[in-house]
Amino acid sequence: MKILLVIDSLGSGGAQRQLVNLAKGLKDRDNNVEIFVYNKSHNFFEDELVDSKIKINYPKLPLTSGKIVRSKTIIKSLKLKLKEDFDHLISFLHIPSIYSAIASLSFKKINLVVCERSSSNAPIKPSIKLFFYFACLVSNKIIANSFSEKNKINSRIGLSKKTIAIWNGYNVSDTNIKRNQLKLNRKKIAIIGRVAYPKNGLNLIKAVKLFFDRNGWTPTINWVGRKDNDKLSLKMQLEIDKILNENINISLKWNYLGETKNLRKIFHDSDAIIHPSIYEGLPNVVCESMLSGSVVVASNISDIPILLNNGRGIIFDPNSPKSICLAIEKFYNMSKEDKSLMIKKARDFAIKNFNIRNIVKSYEKILNN
Secondary structure (H helix, E strand, C coil): CEEEEEECCCCCCHHHHHHHHHHHHHHHCCCEEEEEECCCCCCCCHHHHHHCCCEEECCCCCCCCCHHHHHHHHHHHHHHHHCCCCCEEEEECHHHHHHHHHHHCCCCCCEEEEEECCCCCCCCCHHHHHHHHHHHHHCCEEEECCHHHHHHHHCCCCCCCCEEECCCCECHHHCCCCCCCCCCCCCEEEEECCECHHHCHHHHHHHHHHHHHHHCCCCEEEEECCECCCHHHHHHHHHHHHHHHHCHHHHCCEEEEECCCCHHHHHHHCCEEEECCCCCCCCHHHHHHHHHCCEEEEECCCCHHHHCCCCCCEEECCCCHHHHHHHHHHHHHCCHHHHHHHHHHHHHHHHHHCEHHHHHHHHHHHHHC
16 A cells, blocks of 8 residues: 655654654555655654655755745645555644645545544634534544544534544563663652643642642653743743742752663653643553553543553642642552552553554554445
8 A cells, every 4th residue: 555644844743753753553564655745844753764765755845935835835735745646645633634635635545543642622713623624524533532532523414424533552672661660769750741731730740849848849840841941831831930939948859851762761760650641642652651660640531541441550630739749649649569550450451452463453454434
């Protein structure tokens, strides 16, 4: 099969991570795979695709132009690419899916698959929501990476019979970190993801402050990820800074580490991974943490309750700093044996459900039908 995958950038986002994993997995099964990316300024995953010998197509965009001219140029470039007899067009994220849907209208034989990687709870502009709905209607299939989002999409007119849920996929053989599972008392917790409004940093730092007030100490919080500069994220960062400036005991334990490709070291050096997001698709961080042999403490959103059920992790209410605080306390009050059992249960579940080979086969089945 000849497959073109479309996304906005190759930055360090969850959707980008999954597109790269899918592209490599499809190529490993002898499919002809190319990537179409229209924003070259973020290239976190570019080297990984180049190393896998997957062609990346960057359209030539005007240096100075309005949004309408830019969008028209992207769609025109995508149409030119599709003339190269692609069988399937797979789009990730809302705006790339809108572009893909419009471009696909000129090609009757192209099989358009739209992938929803976020949540309907995200604060998306009404116009983008409307056009994304159009993209879903135009598509042959819609793939959500969580069952909770699939159910929401299914409720919309015209989409119930074409929406499928497929969880994230990883090369599980690459995730076996050698670590002493019983040595889990470094008093370090990592949050991995963009320093952005959806990641809920304000409630997390309020929870850390409450933890200190209740226990007289606090674990070091290492936040790994780039800082976003949209209005909501900047406001969150300012509010966090205010709390840090007023609480020296917290500020000494709160670190921004920036982006890194060496997540294995983060997993190894941390007691647990905390994921306090207020909305998500299916978070890569939770899946990768489970595979890595890390305890996961995460929000009760999306499919996370399914992933962490039966003692595979600790869940909290992301809207309640007290609930987050109690979850951290629960972790540090657990015995080493209970932590090790939690790690084993989570890893066994992840290996069974997140194997990229099986995920790719699920995508191929959809494409072939």
